[in-house]
Amino acid sequence: MDVALMMRVFPFFLEAALVTVQLSVLAGGLGLAMAAAAAAARLSPVAPLRYLGATYVSVFRGTPALIQLFVLYFGGPQVGINLDPFAAGVVGLGLNIGAYMAEGVRGAIVSVDKGQAEAARSIGFSRAQTMQRVILPQAARLMIRPLGVNTVALVKGTSLVATISVVELTYTAQRFIGSTYKPFEIFGVAALLYMVMIYGVARVVDLLDRRYAID
């Protein structure tokens, strides 16, 4: 075990971990926005919107994230979309996780008791008011767990952008393994940082979940 090597490379990994965090935050934000839009579309009374929402979710959940990233980054220029690796990573990961998050959001909304909406409508709330004041506050609690699980998956998924040469944790690990031939040490440092982030997110989700638990 070459601890000196681990200490030496640590600063580089810290910098790379920051890129992983940036990717996670930006892609997570995009994912949430996509999820809200897709869930709203799928629950909309307008049939074409429902169809559009369902297609987005089905396509992005039915194909590998890696391929989605490759279509965007390598295929994009062919159809006039030129993104640098980081931007492609954010957009690709965001669209992918958005489809999974959409199911969490939709699931939470539909599992709020129907009687709640009926009661709100019968005392004169509009559809929008019912959604905003009655359904969403209750659904929000039910979204914490699925959205949290998706966020953990997203942090792990950010490693995929190493394949389009974004200098994040996995890419940095790959480069150092190539130059030092010490995969266990290098992997140890990268793994440590991933685990700090992943168990950090999981812990926050746990706390939120308990804080806002219905019982």
Place this chain on the structure above:
Amino acid sequence: MQGLDFSVVLPYADILWIGVWWTVVLTVSAAVISFFVGILFALVVLYAPAIVAYPVRLFIWLFMGTPLLLQLFLIYFGLVQIGIDIPALVAGIVGLGLHFAVYNADIFRAGIAAVDPGQAEAARSIGFSRFQTFRYVVIPQAVRSTTPPVGSNMIALLKESSIVSVIGIAELVHAAQLAISETFRPFEFYITAALLYYLLNLVLEAALRRIEARVEMSR
């Protein structure tokens, strides 16, 4: 911007077909490993003495907290460091298998733990052995609650098998990359690969629905 022309894909149908075949082989072999190792890990965590259970729990914890891509690098490039040189295909299958075994183990563990202890007590009290209790009372009930989540893991496994392309296994993504290196048509080939994954996914989902229906019927 070049025009899109999907007819470039046709001459490479054979290569893509071989890629599909290897994707299926990878997914099925890794699924089998993830299933049996998952059960083994769950049993160890639940019933084995601490000295055995603790390392397994540590392993599960480590594998859950790190990305598959990094795990593949560790297995493929890391084992060489300690003198174990395994072919990419084996590394891919083992890596994918262990990655999902850890998630399956968690599901199996929870599924077994969720069976009411009264059930086992009742079985023991009418004279079932420990093994019989497990085989005829606990497992059938645990199987029902674990089938759907293990099924979604298998769907995830099919998609994540794409990641082993990075260590050079000739599966679907790799086949697409090969064709792209000759034609310089990434859009058409990656879209085709995505479509093939989508179809594989539909087939797998249909199969899982049938399995779930059977498990449900055996109630």
